Amino acid sequence: MSSAHYDIIIRNGTIFDGLRTPHFKSDIGIRGGIIVTIGRISKKATCDNEIDATDLHVAPGFIDLHTHYDSQIFWDPYCTLSGWHGVTSVVIGNCGFGFAPCKPEDQDRAMLSMERNEAIAYSAMKAGMPWDWQTFPEFMESLERTPKGVNVLSYVGLSPLMIYVMGLQNAKSRPATAEEMDHMCKLLREAMDSGACGFSVQLAGEESAQRDYDGTPMVTDLMSPKDLKRFAAELGKVGRGFIQCTGPTPGLSEKLAMESGRPIIWNLVCAGVDQHGTPVAGHEEILAWLDRCNREKGLRIIGQALTIDAEFKLTFEHWNLFDSSPIWRVVTQGTVAERKGRMGDPEWRQKLVDEYDSGSGPTLGGGQEDAVTPGAGDGIHTMILEEAKTDKYRKYEGMCLGEICKAEKKHPVICLLDMVLDEDLKTEFKSSPKPCPLKSLSEIATSPFTIPGLSDGGAHAKFNPGNFYTTSFITEICRKHNMMGLEEAHWKLSKYPAQAAGLLDRGHLAEGMPADIIVYDYENLKLLPGARAEDLPGGDWRRICKAEGYHYTIVNGQVTFEGNDCTGATPGKLLRHGSASASPLHEIRSKM
Numbered sequence: 001m002s003s004a005h006y007d008i009i010i011r012n013g014t015i016f017d018g019l020r021t022p023h024f025k026s027d028i029g030i031r032g033g034i035i036v037t038i039g040r041i042s043k044k045a046t047c048d049n050e051i052d053a054t055d056l057h058v059a060p061g062f063i064d065l066h067t068h069y070d071s072q073i074f075w076d077p078y079c080t081l082s083g084w085h086g087v088t089s090v091v092i093g094n095c096g097f098g099f100a101p102c103k104p105e106d107q108d109r110a111m112l113s114m115e116r117n118e119a120i121a122y123s124a125m126k127a128g129m130p131w132d133w134q135t136f137p138e139f140m141e142s143l144e145r146t147p148k149g150v151n152v153l154s155y156v157g158l159s160p161l162m163i164y165v166m167g168l169q170n171a172k173s174r175p176a177t178a179e180e181m182d183h184m185c186k187l188l189r190e191a192m193d194s195g196a197c198g199f200s201v202q203l204a205g206e207e208s209a210q211r212d213y214d215g216t217p218m219v220t221d222l223m224s225p226k227d228l229k230r231f232a233a234e235l236g237k238v239g240r241g242f243i244q245c246t247g248p249t250p251g252l253s254e255k256l257a258m259e260s261g262r263p264i265i266w267n268l269v270c271a272g273v274d275q276h277g278t279p280v281a282g283h284e285e286i287l288a289w290l291d292r293c294n295r296e297k298g299l300r301i302i303g304q305a306l307t308i309d310a311e312f313k314l315t316f317e318h319w320n321l322f323d324s325s326p327i328w329r330v331v332t333q334g335t336v337a338e339r340k341g342r343m344g345d346p347e348w349r350q351k352l353v354d355e356y357d358s359g360s361g362p363t364l365g366g367g368q369e370d371a372v373t374p375g376a377g378d379g380i381h382t383m384i385l386e387e388a389k390t391d392k393y394r395k396y397e398g399m400c401l402g403e404i405c406k407a408e409k410k411h412p413v414i415c416l417l418d419m420v421l422d423e424d425l426k427t428e429f430k431s432s433p434k435p436c437p438l439k440s441l442s443e444i445a446t447s448p449f450t451i452p453g454l455s456d457g458g459a460h461a462k463f464n465p466g467n468f469y470t471t472s473f474i475t476e477i478c479r480k481h482n483m484m485g486l487e488e489a490h491w492k493l494s495k496y497p498a499q500a501a502g503l504l505d506r507g508h509l510a511e512g513m514p515a516d517i518i519v520y521d522y523e524n525l526k527l528l529p530g531a532r533a534e535d536l537p538g539g540d541w542r543r544i545c546k547a548e549g550y551h552y553t554i555v556n557g558q559v560t561f562e563g564n565d566c567t568g569a570t571p572g573k574l575l576r577h578g579s580a581s582a583s584p585l586h587e588i589r590s591k592m
Helices: 104-117 122-128 137-143 160-164 167-173 176-194 223-236 250-259 283-295 326-331 335-342 346-357 402-409 411-424 440-448 469-480 487-502 582-591
Strands: 005-015 024-031 034-040 048-050 057-061 062-063 089-094 152-153 198-202 242-246 264-269 301-305 386-388 427-431 448-454 517-520 530-531 542-544 548-556 558-562
Touching: 005 034, 005 517, 024 176, 062 448, 062 487, 089 548, 104 122, 104 160, 137 152, 137 469, 160 167, 160 176, 160 198, 167 402, 176 223, 198 223, 223 250, 250 264, 250 283, 250 301, 264 283, 283 301, 283 440, 326 335, 326 346, 335 346, 335 411, 346 411, 386 402, 402 411, 440 448, 448 469, 448 487, 469 487
Parallel strands: 005 048, 005 057, 062 089, 089 152, 198 242, 242 264, 264 301, 301 448
Antiparallel strands: 005 024, 024 034, 057 517, 386 427, 517 548, 530 542, 548 558
16 A cells, blocks of 8 residues: 555654554555555555654554543533543543433432542533533433534442443442342343443442532442442343452452452552552552552552542631541532531631541541641641642642741631631642652552553543543653553553553554554653633633643544644544444354
């Protein structure tokens, strides 16, 4: 095909194919959304768009397995921030959350739950979601109809499934009856038949830091282990898909893997704190456990790894990640007026002071201090004043609360409450930097049983725009710290997650593969400063962070971004059964 016509020719790029093949220089020819040629293409060949990739790297688009774009996909086809950072495929429905199945009378409650739990603006969901579904198969049809700038794969979240069958209060207060369990398993199978990739669940227990609208734990945090195992057994009967679980013990995770016979995506592996700032078990212990599961026990359990530092910017207008504290949980619920009322109430203020003085106050992002000495841990005194809104406090900008309270001669809690009340809850704070030790980061990133991720894309958009992990992996893990070569990195960011998620035709560059490709400048790739964008439906805002150095993002053979400029093309596909179209493998499975 050296003299044929192509839609796109990428010339003279350095190719990283996602399969850990040593990089090589070559051309790539794309036609009809497919890579049809990898090799030198004649200058006589014609094309609609020729990309000069001299001195640039050409690689498969990144695959983000952990997002919460379940609502955002309906108003943002590119699932930004992810779409700005080389991501061409996303998986939604994580942590057991989602919007299907859902009865019409439960729609508002479902959105309110996500507003509290994942800090997604209710106003944006209300204005931006079509709600033209009730069942999960109908939700998939809605996703199919929706213009997309990225490919989308979806879990069945167990929380909406249980609420749909049992009702919210029953789902939170008791195990399922035999009849209810049979009904839910039937719906799970129907969802899998419609193209779901498996089910997801959050198992954080009574003390979960990610809570429901009313301050109670989420449905799956309270679910019966017996019911959970039944869901796993049903997935085993289906014989495909995988389970994403957040917060389970290693022992329970192994039981799910054995019961289902399916892969487990386990959240999460990190050093110190998770993406919400919650303290977690030592990564050395978890990595050793993953090694035993895979090498010795024959259990396919893969850890999702946090490879960026968990940092936050926040105001108390919206902050919900003190929910691990039963006192702060109440104080930070409700409208701004309701929050201000409790923050000024002497009884609530004293309760917060007593909690802090006992050494058990919340850490920034989730979890509780357990320091013997009050204030010795990573509690509220470590918060840094980023931006004051009045002259009274501007002199303290850049100082931590522990320093400010000494200057004000106030207790840290009282100092914080007075400050935010004086500024109508608009005072902006940020977390103190807690960089991961490089040795720990290297051990986590290079483990054969971890996949980088945890972007939480679409969630916590006013606190933690961490959806740039792909860019950071290339610039920090590879370029700055030389922890691995780019061949390994692109496998970690593309093909490995594709394999874990059962994506049959994504994650690597080869003739015959869909053309999901990024063209980027390795030496000059970098994160840009964060910004505030008022671009949500209903007039709400979010924090964003773009990158510089991605020259082209191509999805299914169409350019979606040239640099940070969006082309308006929406070639993304709904990846039912791991593919954009019925595959021979799926056809065989459907007859088994």
